[in-house]
Amino acid sequence: MFQDFTKQFGTSMEPFKDLVNIQTKMLEELTRQQMECTKSCVEATIQQTREMQKCQNASDLMELQKAYAKELEETLRSVGEQNLKALQDARSAIDKITQSSFESFNPK
Numbered sequence: 001m002f003q004d005f006t007k008q009f010g011t012s013m014e015p016f017k018d019l020v021n022i023q024t025k026m027l028e029e030l031t032r033q034q035m036e037c038t039k040s041c042v043e044a045t046i047q048q049t050r051e052m053q054k055c056q057n058a059s060d061l062m063e064l065q066k067a068y069a070k071e072l073e074e075t076l077r078s079v080g081e082q083n084l085k086a087l088q089d090a091r092s093a094i095d096k097i098t099q100s101s102f103e104s105f106n107p108k
Contacts, residue, residue, distance in 0.1 A: 015101045019094060026090035030083060037079040044071050 048068040055061045 015097050018097050022090050022093045029086045033082050040075045
């Protein structure tokens with residue numbers, strides 16, 4: 001009887017374990033993306049600082065600033081899209097687990 005209870009309990013905990021795994025993977029992916037974003041922003045700032053030394057006049061500096069702002073904007077937009085995709089993928093996986101768990105309670 002105790003073995004049956006242990007087996008049933010283990011089976012009933014599977015959806016919860018799956019949810020934790022999905023959340024863990026999502027957070028790992030978001031962390032990786034944020035680290036890459038930070039690295040890209042720091043590299044762009046360093047490159048912009050190097051290029052500033054080559055500016056001869058205010059016009060050159062303005063063009064450099066525009067390019068820098070555009071690069072940061074593209075980086076942030078890309079990371080934002082990647083973050084949303086990671087969240088949507090996790091939500092979709094969670095929805096599937098939730099749906100299958102509810103279906104198991106509904107006898108056919």
